[in-house]
Amino acid sequence: MKVYVVGIGMTNFEKPGRREDFDYPAMALEATRSALADANLVYSDVERAFVGYCYGESCCGQKSLYQLGMTGIPIVNVNNNCATGSSALYLAHEMVAGSRSDCVLALGFEKMERGSLGSKWDDRANPAEDLIASMVEKYGFESGPPTAQLFGNAGREHMSKYGTKPSHFAKIAHKNHLHSANNPRSQFRDEYSLEQIESSKCIHDPLTKLQCCPTSDGAAAAVVVSERFLRMRPDLREAAVEIMSIALTTDLPSTFNGSAMNLVGYEPPDSTRKINGSFRLEYIIFLSLTPTEGCFVPIVDVGRNAAKYAQGTTGFVNSFPFPILKLSLFCEPNVMKEQSAKIADVQLYSSQCARSF
Template sequence: MTRKVVVAGVGMVPFRKPGASETYDLMGAEAARLALADAGVAYGAIQQAYACFIYGDSTAGQRALYHVGMTRLPIINVNNNCSTGSTGLYLARQAIEAGALDVALVVGFEQMNPGALGTYFNDRPLPSDLFIKQCDRLGVPTDIPPALRIFGGAGMEHMKRFGTPLSSFAKIRAKASRHAANNPLAVFRKVVSAEDVLADQVMWPGVMTRLMACPPTCGAAAAVLCSEDYARRHGLDTRVWIAAQALTTDGPESLEGDDLRDVAGFGMAKDAARQVYETAGIGAEDVNVVELHDCFAHNELITYEALGLCPEGGAEKFIDDGDNTYGGRFVVNPSGGLLSKGHPIGATGLAQCTELVQQLRGAAGERQVEGARVALQHNVGIGGACVVTMYRN
């Protein structure tokens, strides 16, 4: 990296169930205003904006940001499946680091419908079809929704390879609820036990119950990024900066291998984490707090290993030892994660960023991870893309 990139401001609106939120443009505008106010930067100073969403028409970013101002700045609309928000962060960081910009705004928003994710372009090949065919080839049952097949299949693979019990996934979901109870912006704040999770509606016998899956959610979040020089010249907060970042896509193992974890992005995450640790010059052992993509409890479990938080096959012990929560080696998803905070897809990566910046500032309230100095973010989308980001204070 040639120029240090600072996260000068973050903002996020409370996440809501579908039908209970404002429209995407109002949510996006409010999140942008919150991030600008947090940074102490006027919208007129922003040199470029990245608007992140997947369920919306072209130039939805303009519709949202025109509420904030119409300054003729370039607005780039970003869609990279569930890693969309982090891809926007990646693009802004890259432009600032290269010297093309000094200050940028990244905003993510999503206005979702209830129920399982749907598709809107059924008259042409779907990117996910390749991954569903791999699930078919590797024997995943066909009578469940596609996302459950992909991520549940990854969990089933871990169970087969390492003897991981269903209760490990239930413990992850219970942990998420305990964390979310302290997050006023989370959509689900009710604490549930692992026994509650196991007793919930069965979605895939022996593999998944309903509480192990994240809900469709509406919401928005935003961040202001700038060069360290710009921040110092304008008296902005320089405490939190991006130490390393990587964006990866699938390798041949995702569609040609014999491991269902790779269909869900395990290989992408592992390689992105490797790049980040090499660039930053520090490893997983130095991380204090993590926000990772727990769209299903199963994905959180396999991601522990992909990020090097524990050895491959060691996730069950990692969970049982409490090394994924307060008092353990790492605090994973102090926000409540996607499972409890919610997953408005375009906003997810920016909500993760918001949580980690607050943690590194020591401003996370009851969720605060004591002594947090190094934070890791993981955001993955099938199809596929994975972004891993390391922040430092």
């Protein structure tokens, strides 16, 4: 069965602690009400909900949505690190595509802390310990956030293999910061020169501070419906955007074959994909590549035609949050606005091969 997004909602994204009375229930309420209003629906139309977050106690989803009504629907809490929002949207899609539900809410929120992300549980195995151990075996462990080291080392490997330069990574951050200046939801809307980005504090070579995402508080939501639902509500047809395809995968044995790029999920760029985007070099490792005689040439030097291969619909991630909570979900509003021609002054090119969220 065909699956559509008919409504989206999103809060502003704020530096943790900056905005008063912005606990996760308030974020969730704002985003969900906005999504329902955008779809011209009410909460009682929703048949089930998937709620993504990482930083919080169990059942925060129920706490958030009970504000809208206690309708008895299944509310499933989702925690899948950087794929949390993507997973909530994926599960909503699966329920509709499998004819189990006709109207499903995907919601993501996060209330975070200032500073670099760290481990919360020191009395049990860390799920990332195998990744870190594999990295340390080849690259050692330096000062700085472990995640930045994982991606920074992947950038170093890419430079070694393909001749990529630190300036290529900096150009991606420059592009993103320019777009974020036009996005009113961005946490930071400052423009930076390429020189400022390159000379900002080194976090883990080649990554500088302005190539890394901040932590942030915020929420986003999407209402996902079936073809059958649209037949019952033909007034929603014009604004509906079909989800043509969505996939979710996990690691393969090749993840641990000694490649730093594989540790962060690299695959040849042969299909449309969503990337994490927490560190600017991911755009090059995952997307900004084009095969040329067996090599890979960064297309960030190509200019506007680069959108033929990869697109960042908002280019906002450097000034938006580290997207733990809701990766697809905080981007869904921007993608929806692009598809329905509701957004301007950001990157809106026709993409043949990939769209970066």
